[in-house]
Amino acid sequence: TLDKVRLIEIPKVHDERGSLAVIEKDVLPFKIKRIYYLYDVPSDSYRGGHAHKEQESIIIALSGSFEVIVDDGTSRKRIMLNKPTQGLFISTHIWREIDNFSSGAVCLVLASTNYNEAEYIRDYDEFCNLKRGAV
Numbered sequence: 001t002l003d004k005v006r007l008i009e010i011p012k013v014h015d016e017r018g019s020l021a022v023i024e025k026d027v028l029p030f031k032i033k034r035i036y037y038l039y040d041v042p043s044d045s046y047r048g049g050h051a052h053k054e055q056e057s058i059i060i061a062l063s064g065s066f067e068v069i070v071d072d073g074t075s076r077k078r079i080m081l082n083k084p085t086q087g088l089f090i091s092t093h094i095w096r097e098i099d100n101f102s103s104g105a106v107c108l109v110l111a112s113t114n115y116n117e118a119e120y121i122r123d124y125d126e127f128c129n130l131k132r133g134a135v
């Protein structure tokens, strides 16, 4: 279900010199194994379009904005990310898509696993079938 998908508030320190956000200790529900980021993304670009069998992710709009669609095979919702202090936690077996990138948007992903193509589900019908079988 989409219950586990949630926004995590990242603690920040703000003063007249600017803002500083910190991710440490138990801010995240998993240990970070890998960090990747999307940048120079054309505004009409569509990313994601997959689910993971093992990887848990946190998605952060480090700069600019974009929208994340999350789908559990039954329902879907669209979440706009536009704050560097908000992390969207996505558990395993959730289909995600990302679109509507603003110019200059940077999409940071904190991942719980190393990259392994074998744990991706890249076919939406296969994803829905897996979900149906799992319920």
Ligand code: TYD
Residues within 6 Å of the ligand: 034, 036, 038, 046, 047, 048, 049, 050, 115
């Ligand atoms: P892809 O999964 O299509 O990106 P997105 O989910 O943003 O649409 O990945 C694009 C390419 O990058 C694909 O060939 C796999 C490769 N890749 C890596 O080599 N390592 C990684 O950690 C990631 C996330 C992708």
